[in-house]
Amino acid sequence: MKTNFIEALEQYDIEGIKRIPKGDLHNHAPRGGNVRFIEKWAGVQIPRLNRKFLDLDDMQSWYKKNVRCHCQGIDGYEIRIKGAFKQAKDDGVTKLVLSFGLGEETIYGSLSNFVKVISRIHKDVAPEIEFIPELSLDRGTNVDSILHLCAEYFNMNFYRSIDICGNEFAQPIANFKPLYRLAKSYGLKLRAHAGEFGDADSVREAVEELELDEVQHGIAVAKCKNTTRWLAENNITLNICPASNIILSRSQDYKTHPIRTLFDSGVRVTINTDDILIFDVSISRMFLDFYKDNIFTVYELNEIRQNGLM
Template sequence: MTFEAALASHDRDALVAWPKSELHTHASLGGSRSFVRERTGIDIVPLDRVLASMDEMHDWVSANRVGEAFPGAAGRMLAIEATFVQARADGVTRLEAGEDVWALTLWDGDALGLTAAMRAIHQRVAPDIEWIAQLGLSRHCPIDALMRWAEPLLETGAYQSLDLYADEMAQPIGVFKPVYKAARDKGLRLKAHVGEWGTADDVWQAVEELGLDEVQHGIAAAQSPAVMRFLADHRIRLNICPTSNVMLGRVESIAKHPIRTLFDAGVIVTVNTDDVLVFGSSVSEEFIRLHQAGVFSAAELNQIRLNGLTDPVVAR
């Protein structure tokens, strides 16, 4: 059965057989629910209501014992293992995920040890998946700490991308230029969460100031034809998480998601999960939801699927 036929019939099992990417997931929350339950005894039940803020999401994470499931260095490696298990079960063949640079403190500064532990999990659990090893940065952390943690990890030569996340308003985007320059010098693709809570202008500013190759979310760009044209002309890909955007109250419904507006404007988009343990939707299910809601045809969703299997060349 073709991808388009499987999608038209909303056959999740058939969709799993088709290669897909997952380019926007957080390994601390991106794992298989059944695997986590089996290994920890904690059943993380996905959200069943729309939240109004990231603070509410953090409260939900705490109330649902997520921190108890993944304590310390070993717990974070278990979370990463769960993310590989989830990707393998969903037929993901290209996975971009990794660890927050802050986690180096749990390894007593041993960048090689942390990196080797993640590589070993990849080889043991899902060696056939193309793993794009990512370093994560929290906007809440001071830049000197981020640089101190990131530098030894960058020196390993093992990482391929850099992402910035957490509260978009925590610090001005320009604060993070030093760590982005260091990552660019090491050949990493540069990403950042922007335009989920902020504005279209915030998306443009982040791309220009940090030299981004991709944007995580970026849905606010749909508010500005000029910003969409900028993204399309420069081939800046947006890695979008539809269900997450709905459950965090950023868009009214899947049917009204701005991914359609972005796609029609020529912006390169992909479909992703954000946090499977929180939002309860796999990549395959995200495709089905978009099709069921009439946002895209099966052929259009197949093109979006293909968008994630290779990286676009950014037009600088």
């Protein structure tokens, strides 16, 4: 039987696609909002992105110059978080993992104050969304210096998953082992960015060293058949962000994006936004574009959608 999602795809009905439940498991909260929502709040016009980025530094400086300058301080932070929940709600996201960098909470003086604010925004904007807060560490972090703080935070039972992002080459991922052991003992889901800029081996290393459940991006794996097979056999999900990969010059376009190869090799993949405030491409739009470009069938896209809700 055809689901509404399949019918909406076949009819190129973006509004219909938006109404169907979906997950977003890779979303950096302060950059998870909607550009038009921020424009309205700040009373400004933000230039639309009309080029690809060379790397993460290039992206950061564009973001600071064009978006971040309009939403600074506590008010600016909160409007971006509100924007993230609103964007997700408007796109039919029913399961939302929002990633918060360690240190973001300090503007509120304590984690408990931060939790109150974030929980209030969730309740006010999109209480129907299953919200999964994630603690995100920069790859350059000195792990010994934050272990104690993280233990204190895990005790407060707010964060339900953990991630590492930023420069993949900053230090060996194995340095995060003590933190991931700790996170595992608290029952957190274990994720890390790997294989976005790094190679296939770096993805396997991350999964093995940190006992990851899921990898953020992981697309470099497609270049190595053995690692791809290994990932599929070990049921490791890749939370892929195709629009991000294209804009950050990790892939030419949807047609050549490795998600098709990974899917064909039996790797469980999901489609996510990453930094939608910058890229301005929704999950519904990506589903539709993959269908329009004839890369996935409606049934395959429905399977990918359901992966995001598991």
